[in-house]
Amino acid sequence: MLSQTQLNVLGQPLKCCCTSPMTGFYRDGHCRTGPEDKGSHLICVRVTNDFLLFSKSKGNDLITPMPIYQFKGLKEGDKWCLCALRWKEAFDNNCAPKAVLECTNIGALEFVSMKDLKEHSSQLKNN
Numbered sequence: 001m002l003s004q005t006q007l008n009v010l011g012q013p014l015k016c017c018c019t020s021p022m023t024g025f026y027r028d029g030h031c032r033t034g035p036e037d038k039g040s041h042l043i044c045v046r047v048t049n050d051f052l053l054f055s056k057s058k059g060n061d062l063i064t065p066m067p068i069y070q071f072k073g074l075k076e077g078d079k080w081c082l083c084a085l086r087w088k089e090a091f092d093n094n095c096a097p098k099a100v101l102e103c104t105n106i107g108a109l110e111f112v113s114m115k116d117l118k119e120h121s122s123q124l125k126n127n
Contacts, residue, residue: 006107007105008101008102008106009108009117015030015103017029021071021072024041031044031081031103031104032105033105039083039085040084040107041083042081042083042084042104042107043082043083043108043117044082045096045097045099046077046079046097046098047075047076047077047078047079051090054090055090084107084110084112091112098121098122099120
């Protein structure tokens with residue numbers, strides 16, 4: 001059973017990443033995880049055009065709307081719960097979007113270092 005209370009990388013209760021667009025593996029606005037989340041959607045980011053194009057080039061098109069999934073597509077500045085390994089891949093290619101630490105699940109530390117997250121983070125902004 002999925003716990004509603006999960007911690008962020010700062011060891012505090014996980015804050016909401018975004019509700020417009022609705023994000024999170026469970027589409028509840030939080031970067032919560034559970035056994036069903038095979039992609040580990042743990043890192044809350046504010047997407048950039050560079051990242052969106054990078055992700056599309058790797059086969060994950062987050063730009064194009066997909067009405068069947070009620071997905072309007074992302075644009076620069078949107079916040080999104082990103083797969084930890086995609087963030088790491090983007091980071092290694094110098095195009096990772098800024099992480100929002102208060103909204104990034106502590107589970108992300110299994111995939112990326114706190115040092116990298118802190119050095120590539122932004123302050124919490126309103127949803």
